[in-house]
Amino acid sequence: xxxxxxxxxxxxxxxxxxxxxxxxxxxxxxxxxxxxxxxxxxxxxxxxxxxxxxxxxxxxxxxxxxxxxxxxxxxxxxxxxxxxxxxxxxxxxxxxxxxxxxxxxxxxxxxxxxxxxxxxxxxxxxxxxxxxxxxxxxxxxxxxxxxxxxxxxxxx
Numbered sequence: 001x002x003x004x005x006x007x008x009x010x011x012x013x014x015x016x017x018x019x020x021x022x023x024x025x026x027x028x029x030x031x032x033x034x035x036x037x038x039x040x041x042x043x044x045x046x047x048x049x050x051x052x053x054x055x056x057x058x059x060x061x062x063x064x065x066x067x068x069x070x071x072x073x074x075x076x077x078x079x080x081x082x083x084x085x086x087x088x089x090x091x092x093x094x095x096x097x098x099x100x101x102x103x104x105x106x107x108x109x110x111x112x113x114x115x116x117x118x119x120x121x122x123x124x125x126x127x128x129x130x131x132x133x134x135x136x137x138x139x140x141x142x143x144x145x146x147x148x149x150x151x152x153x154x155x156x
Contacts, residue, residue: 035106039136044083048109056085056115057104057136065099078103078115080136087115094122102134 001009036054038047043056061084064077073090087105097103097120107117 037104039083039139040078040080040085041083041136043085043109043115051108053106053108055104055106056087057102058085059102059137060097060099062099078105085115086113087117087120089117089120091120093120096122098122 036048036052038054038056040056040058042048048054056078058078058080061077061079064075066075068074071090072092073088074093075086075088077084077086079085087107089105089107101122104121105115105117106119106121107115110116
């Protein structure tokens with residue numbers, strides 16, 4: 001093989017190796033930032049890998065909100081009308097957060113099975129429901145409207 005071809009082949013291999021490393025590092029960084037969405041039923045059935053940060057969505061169960069006096073700590077239960085998951089959150093809740101309304105929370109499940117939320121998001125108007133929460137309720141065969149009309153939901 002002639003020296004100039006060997007040099008050209010070396011450059012091509014170096015560029016290919018560099019691109020492979022760059023793509024690998026990019027994919028690794030992106031995989032660390034993925035927030036999977038799970039329903040309360042999936043969490044209750046243990047489908048969430050231990051220690052994984054994820055989002056959970058559902059409706060806030062009526063009568064489940066318990067605030068600790070003198071702190072920003074609040075406990076409540078989210079449901080998809082098939083299963084329920086207790087949630088603990090320390091912080092200021094959104095103004096639209098209330099019983100019978102849809103929420104999405106981000107966090108991790110602790111060893112006691114309580115979801116430790118780092119962020120809680122509430123729907124932004126009276127008619128809006130997160131697409132993930134709506135799909136989860138539809139998949140479970142329940143809808144918020146059906147439960148509200150039966151007196152199991154609140155807020156209207």
